[in-house]
Amino acid sequence: METENQHNRDHYGAHERLVGAYFSDNSMFSAARFEKRFRMSRTLFTSIVEEVTIHCAYFREKEDCTGRLGIFPLMKCTSTIRQLAYDTIPNALDEYLQMGYTTSRLSI
Known part of the structure; x- marks a missing residue:
């Protein structure tokens, strides 16, 4: 169970870094590097994100009890x-994605 305060995590910064590294028009990493890292094409990956978000409410971005937006579907x-x-x-990417063990575990 997580004990650290979720509000100390930089979800917005982590999302911006993720998009800049892999998903922007001028991303830091090439399509070949993306495929090597994620073991699928960027097009397939984004299609999966879109479909999962449509069909599973857990992956949709929503406000928490304080009114802050939660973790991005991407x-x-x-x-x-x-x-x-x-x-x-589940928490292997905690520092990179600024996402705790519980959220990572529930995502899978």
Whole structure:
């Protein structure tokens, strides 16, 4: 169970870094690097994010009890796909995605 304060996490910054690294028009990493890292094409990955978000309410961005927006669907899907692709523990990407163990575990 998580004990750290979720509000100390930089969800917005993590999302911006993720988009800048892999999903923007001028992303830091090439399509080939994306495929190597995620074991699928960027097009397939984004299609999965869209479909999962449509069909599963957990992945949709929503406000928490304080009115702050929660974790972005792209981040939850990134955590899930990386866990499946590399058979890692749920909080392996905690520092990178600024997402705790419980959220990562529930995402999978």
